[in-house]
Amino acid sequence: MDIILITGFSLSYADGTEGLKNITLGIPANQITVMLGPAGGGKSTLMRAINRLNDLADVISMTGSIIVDGLDVNDPKTNLVELRRKVGMVFARPVPLPLSIRQNITYGLEVAGITDKNRLEAVVEQTLKDAVLWDEVKDRLDSPGVALSGGQQQRLCLARTLALDPRVILLDEPTSGLDPISTAKIEDSLQLLKKRYTIVLAPHSVQQASRTADFAAFFLQGELIETARGKDLFTMPKDKRTQDYVEGRFG
C-alpha cells in the first residue's frame, strides 16, 4: 500500500530553476524507498516538499498534489504540526539545535506537550541506540549537540526524528559524513526500523542505494526517469540514462 501519493507535482524556485517537473510517484509503506540520481536531480527538493519545509525557501510555484497518509500537504487548511509529526526529516547537512544532546532529542516531544521525565529518558536512550550513537554519547548527554563531530551530529538528527515516532522518515544522505563501519551499522538499523516506519532515503552512493532499496526511483534534472521494485533498477534498468548512471558512467 502506498502511504505517500505524489501526483503531477511540479515546483519552481524564484530564480527560475525548475526543481521538479511533473512528478508522479507512490511510496510504499514500511519499505525503504531510495531516491537516487546525480546532483541537482531534485531529491532534496522533493523531500522538503513532502514535509512542507519549503515555506522559508525561495519557492514561487507548486502545482500538482502530495497526499501523505490522507493529509493533503499543500492544502492551506492542513495542520503543519500534525503533518510534521507524521513525517520526520533528517537533512543532508545536519542541523543540531543550539541545545544539549538530550534536549535535541526531547525538544520535539516537549513542544508536543510531553513532560513525563521517565518517558523522555527512555526515549533518549532508545532512539540514540537506534541511531547507533548511544555508546559514544551516553556519558555526556548534557553537552551541546553542536560540539559533536559531523557524523555524530547526523546520527543525533536521526535520533531526534525517531523520537517523534513518525509514520514516515525522510533521510537526505544520512551517512554522507560517516565512516564505512558506522554506515553499515546505520544501514542495518534501517532494516530493523522499516518494520515500524516508512523510510525514504537519498543515498550517498549507488552502492548504498542498491544495498538498501526495496523500491527505487531515479531522478535526473527535476524529472522522474524510472522506478522499479527491489533491485531491478540496478540489475536491469529500462532507460539508457538510468543504466549510464547506475553503471557509473556519469554523476
Added chain:
Amino acid sequence: MKEQAPLPERIITRGIQAAGYSSILFVLLILYFLISEGAPAVFEVPLKDLLTVRWYPIEAYFGILPLLLGSLIVTLGAALIAIPAGVGTAVFISEVAPGWMKEILKPLVEVLAGFPSVMLGFLGILIVSPGLRQALRLPTGLTALTGSLLLAGIAIPTIVSIAEDALNNVPRAYREASWAVGATRWQTIWGVTLPAARSGVLMAVILGVGRSIGETMAVMMVTGNAPVMPLKWNALFSPIRTMTATIASEMGEVATGSTHYHVLFLIGIILFLISLAVNITATMIVFRRPKRSERILS
C-alpha cells in the same frame, strides 16, 4: 629590511594616525577637565552631606541622592517598557511580518532611531503629559513615568534595529529543523531562534537602555524637575529630577568655581562612570571569547 611604502600611502597613514591620536587626546582632556573641576567638591562638601536627601544649592544643601534615584527610577521605568516592546517588535519584524511589511518597517525604525530627542520632548509636553494626567487623574502630567515613556521611545528604535539584525543572522536551517520536529512558529521563536540570537539581543538591550541613561533634553522637559526623594509607592507618578537635567538646568546660572559648580561637575563624573560601566559590560558581552560550542555554531 622593511620595504618603503610609496609617498601618498605614507601621508595617508600618518594622517589617519594623527586623527586617531588626537581623538584620544581630546577625550583625555575632557576627562582631565571633568575631574579637575569636579574633584574639589569632595573636599568642600563632606561625603555624608553629599549622600543626603536634600538638594537645595542656594542654601548649600548638596544631597545628590534624589537626583541619583530620580535618574535610576526614570531609566528603570524606561527599561521595563522598552525591553519587551523593543524585543517584541524585533521578533515581529524578523519572524512574523510578511516581506513587503518588512521593507516598510525596517527603514522606518532606522528613521525613528535618528529622531531628535528635543522633538520627542515636545511631543511629550503636548500629548503624553496631558494624556497621562487625564487618564490617571494626576495633579500634574510631568512625572517620572512621562520621562520613562519618552526614554523608552528613544531606546526602542535602537533595540529593535540591533535585535532584528541578530535574529536575522540566525541560520534558516535552525528554524526548519525546529519545524521539522513539529514545533509551531511560536515555539520555534521562543525555544530556538531567540536563544540562538541571545548575545545580539542582549547587546541591543544594553545599547538601547544605555542611550537613554545619558539622555537629557526630553527628560528635562517632561519630568517636572522637582528634586525630591522618590521613595513613596507613587514615585513613578510624581515629578522627579534626573542628574542630567540638574546639570543642564543649573550649569548656566552657577558661579564658576563655587561649591555648587564643583558639585555639578561631580555629578558629571558619576554619570561618566555609569555610562563607562554600561559600555564595558556591552563590550565584554560582544568581544568575550566565545565558548567552543558557540564558535562552531557561528
